[in-house]
Amino acid sequence: MKIVKPSKAVLAVSAFLSLVAIMVFRLSLPAYGDSGVSGSGGTIIVNSSGSNTIGSPGGITSSTTTKYIYYNGWPMQEVVPIYYVYTPVVIVGNPSFSTEPCLAMTTSAPIESYMEAYQLQYSAIETWNSLDATYPICRYRSGVSSSAPKVDPAQAVTTYWNQSVQNQLPVPQFSVPPGFALTGLTSFLTATCTTSKTFYDNTPIGTATIAATGELWVRWKSGEEWSGPYNSCGLPWPNGNITHVYENQGSATISLKETWSASWTLAGTSGALGGLYTSPNALTLPIYSITSEIYD
Template sequence: MCLYLTTTCGDPNSPAALNAEMQTFILLRQHPFCPNSPTRTAPQAASPAQIALLIWQTQIPLPHPAPYIAPGYAVTGKRAYLEIHDNPSLPPQHFNQLGYDITVDAASTYDIIWGDGTQSTGITSAGGPYPNGNVSHVYDNTGNYTVRIVQTWHGRYTVNGLTGTIDSPLTTEGTIQGFPVHQIEAVKLRAPAGPAPPGRCQRR
């Protein structure tokens, strides 16, 4: 078996290109070039940063936010407490690629689009229910709103005790569709006219 390599155009930092380069490097350890191969130059060994980027883009299962606002609706002028039901950080995950022991972890921030023309950005908390939740919003008008959560993930990698940043943020999203906001109106009730209850005097 021998390797027949050709040159293709495209982004050299894309997951497909990085993966092809890594696979070529691995195969060249086992097989020579074919005599008629257009390309007979071996690719350079991938750096830990490139390997970490490929792992980050193809092998890390990122969670998606699952937002909820109890009890399923809000009232104008009152705080609505958002619960994102998601972990804002990713625990370390370990990989072995091309002889490197690489650990990848991540932290995230939330951008919250409340649906009424306002948003909250750079939030680091997943919120919580009333009364202790720390992510809330006050709606001024009634209606049905789409609440959208964009979670931006920033990865890091560690190789041989050295830590680097993966320069390729990833995003996951979650929404609440048609979130209703109501208005409470005070209603004044009048007791119907009639005889006084037993044991009470009527004024004449």
């Protein structure tokens, strides 16, 4: 199946439109790759029944994630796009297919730069056209069902959440300016963190969407209870909301963790997830006493 390589003008228009909206180029291809076969960056997404939503080789799809950046010393929330390119992959050693090696598609690893995704798009189309002349499109063997395998949505999402999302969650970093505390005065914790992120997983029964939310918890001194939750990353004095007052001088070991929960949808089913957290290294904060002396 020959994929026509677009002209540079067409690619330029495509680039503009993709920046304006989330675009998914759809194409029903007579092939299937199951979720147990890993590609270069994601699950094989070409199927034989045409029942799943899939993309064409070189197509770009996108999602967003929330990051915190500092502007003039102040943390600001920024929603940034993440791009995925549908790239060709040669499947070897899968007994489900009548002929192998055979040609299917996979999603690339997440790409933050649209220009990088745009360049990969052009390369993916050329690679598909080259491989298509050598390998057949992946098809089921005779007697193997051409419909997507039976998959329990909750089990599929939970497995992805526990095995994959945990390794993709951002780890917050924090400080307590100016690097020490004074007894009787409020200390302000400020962090660089992400409090929301969306994940996608291509499964045999469709694409799972997982909307995750993070909350911060602080332990201001070893042995004390955790304080929280906080749904923001904290601000410096005077506007911060993650605060503490130390009464005694000395030092304190401060720990921070971000707990994650999520809502998900897949194949008309929805549910909730939790139980994941990330935590940076603890911080040791000196605590000084404010004293005054009266001289005659």
